[in-house]
Amino acid sequence: MKAYSTVWFLLTTISVGLAQPVGVVAIEDPQFDAQFAQRTIPQVTGKLLHVNPQEIRETTITYTLVTLLGQKTKTAHLAADGSFQLELDYPLPYQQIWVHFGELFYTGLYANKQLYVELDVLKLKAAGKQVLFRTDGVRYLGEDGPLNEYMNEYMLFKRAERLALSSRMQQDSLKTIQAEFVATHPSPYGWLLENERLSEFYSQVCLHYREHPMEPALFDQIKAHKSYLRSNSSMVFYLYLGYYFRHLTANRVRVSWQDVARLSDLTAEEKAVLDSLRSTETLSPAPAHRAQWTNQLGPRMGKMYQNRRIAQGIRWLDSLYSPARADIMKLQLNDSKDIAEQKAALEQILPSISTGWCKVIAQKEYARSVEQVASVNRALAASGDSPTAAGFGSPLQQTDFGATLYKLSSMSGADFLAKLKQSFVGKAIVLDRWATWCAPCLQEMPHSKKLQQDAKELPIVFVYVCTAQGSDEGRWKRKIAELELPGIHFFVDEALDAKLGQLFSFSGYPGYAFIDQKGVYKPGVITWLLAIKDKNDLAALLK
Template identity: 35%
Template sequence: MKNLLLAALVFCSSYLSAQNLPAIAIEDKKMDAYLMNRKPATLTVQIKNLPDSVKKINIKYTLVQLGGSMQATKYAETDATGQVKIILDENLPYQQIWLDAGNYLYTGIYVDKGLTVTVDTRKVPKDGAYMIGEGITFSGYDGELNTVMNKKVLFKKKERERLVNDLRAVCNWRKKYTADAFTFKTDSVLRLLKSIDSEFISGYPKYGWAVNNETLSEFYGEICIAYWNDTIPGQLIKQINAHQPIFTSNDGVMFYKYLGIYTMAKKRFKKESALNSIMMLCDSLYTQQRSDLLKLFLLESEKDNYARTYPMIISSIKTAWCKKIAADEMIKVDDNQKRIDSVLALSTKLEKADIGTPLIRLPFDASLYQLDTIANIDSFILNLKAKFPNKALIIDFWATWCAPCIADMPFSKSLHQKNKDLPVEYIYLCTTSSSSIDIWKNRIGEMQIPGTHIYVNDKIIARLKTVLNAEGGFPTYVVIDVNGKVNKSKITRMEALDRESLKKTVGL
């Protein structure tokens, strides 16, 4: 019987491949068998017609993933022929990757089995290509899908963005409307989004499944946000439960994350039994596969207590491929924690603390540094701790273009100014990505944020986040408390802290 099942799955997989139809949904029962012997996909980037003076191109790629962090940023370099082959870490289907190829291309791609992205530098615009355009070619097994989906991003882009913003505005003010009025407004937006999709799909009917699935993931994710701390009406929750993302993408992953937050926010749990109660609630409401997917998002919130909570989460997960992701995450987090613990244990032995090239000191008690290269990531963490002995560190990873980062800065400034007597150092690590040192200085000057500011090469930012178990977007906060313990999930936003919660956060 088992052999017959495997044979059927092989046949289905071959048939789907031949027809270029969608693979099974992420939470489909057949996913365990489908992923059992599936190899990770390969992404190839080929840069053509580079000037002789250019020896290599930096490739930055951010993977969307399930588990501890929604995104992980990595780097690679092209070889002498302008090519680099990247074998993905996981074998997830249709994994979305945000790709930066030097200054030539920024695009979002889906890699299922194999994709080649070719950039002809003689044809791309001087300021680079966005998603797709002249000089950009997608080929290989996933080539046609990516050609279509990137064209879809550009199709009526402004009109679509306006509709999504309208949807978010309605969701933000849901309680102002009656249930019927809210449903009418959101359904009206969905109809208009589907109208745009239908117009686009008419030119690419083979990929209607992909376009529709991503649109619904985004739409239902926003609906889940609207009903946090409330109850979604019966008919609407049936539609949400019927939706199954196909892509391991921003929209697909965020659908599950937002559904999980909605589920867990519905009920108040006793602190001592909250984790078990949450997992039991998920099991009672959803299929085992969906419940196990939602449990993966607990890995992020429980990271600081992983030694106790991760085994509980792993034990609760029954779906084999989800259990593997959770188990792998525990190994990674444990390795990183042991490494950091050993580094911080040496901090008292340092006589000199180098945290970058000193630039200027500003009159509002801000010291600015620049960090372009580093021989050893552990040395930087060690230097940072030694620079401020007997102090807790609040590390703020941010970007000059990140609106939530900028919005939270005034609260950080206020917290700093009102609690100067506490042994806490505020350290702001700004990425060089899509910014410049002048823009960075201007942002600091405009907001007059006191503390230690370091303008850090984006490669170093990515490595630091990985080592500190803080992979993800911006802003991200990491606390090294007065006892030298690293905590990633102590702070979600500075706005939420007052003096008492600050003291508790940093171990005072």
């Protein structure tokens, strides 16, 4: 128990009271409901200076909002004069946004009321590489300008040292560095740094105790913490606080084939699988087919698991926390990458939400999920009968290892999906969204290659969609050649990549979608490609 005693000691010695200004309200506070109704969505605008017409056409701004339901990536384009506007969804305070200005500049923005970002392209180019957070040639203006100047200055302050200390939970040293920055950089926003530090540390503590009940006094201290930003640190705090309870042995949700057997709407095929499982239940050793039979019930078991996990989560959140905190954390129970599962989760969660502003967000997210599912299906249904890939134009390259490469830009997500289905009539499609810099994506590629080789006789095609964000055409081609990865490959601009991410509710990279031989999108069939072990598993998807 020494490790847990050490954590408790740290908490009792480093936790301090917040010094936020009088009148600042956390979203957990009951009075925030009235504020939410009166607030306007923060405005984030700006302009690139000394940018030529070609750069205006070629520059895409990719930005990721940190929301109550996870991260959401969007794109924006420059107007003819170099100006731009970022679109936020809700009138929440202190929203964190991670922004790529093409290959020029990367930063974290904080939107509370109104922010204007001015970038001098000539000065940024002179730096010779992508600049981060704060530099000559970047100005944060407007009402939120001083907040952004301060927070991005701290981002760079002893950055490498702070990242190393954070990973080792060295809170005394982190607090010393923070105090040094606050002392040398007077600002009314210093209290936000302490709030962020505690959110991050408490999330680490919850992760540390995820399989061991923590002492009541320790839990009470963590429970008393309130986050004032919509940032990675604050959202991870709520997320890991939920993980702590979810991973305790007593709270773990389990679903077996016996649970499926109690359902009243079983298909004939499912009944046959269940009969096989029952008939071999007492045999030792178990027949090799038992695992395969159980896997055939996977979609049913997965849906039951999601329903039970959410129902249990709603119960214990309501029993442990204030209504607002419980409702905030209920929104995080909707964590599936699949849009149909998100829709089903919100249908469970919505009736339990009592906080007005949380209900507004949940209802809008539910309406969005309904439209996303419908949008995907409309795009697939709009295709014609012609089995041709001519709609994508001539391929850039066809390799001797079976890869066909295309480059796409200025295409809508709906057009892409419609032409994709039109190109492969009578074949199922495994769609893989990836990036050249995404380690998990690349880790799955060798297995994806093997699946293709093993399933050459099946009516199925593998389609790989690589984002241009953070990459270029040369790197994309080299990576495909390095892996000798067959299939249909698309290199797409950030706008199309973001649209496909929205259509299929991909929360990041990699992302997978499955479209059957009839052109019907099948939500939730593929979460990770490694879960599809061999040709037999692929064949099962086609039934």
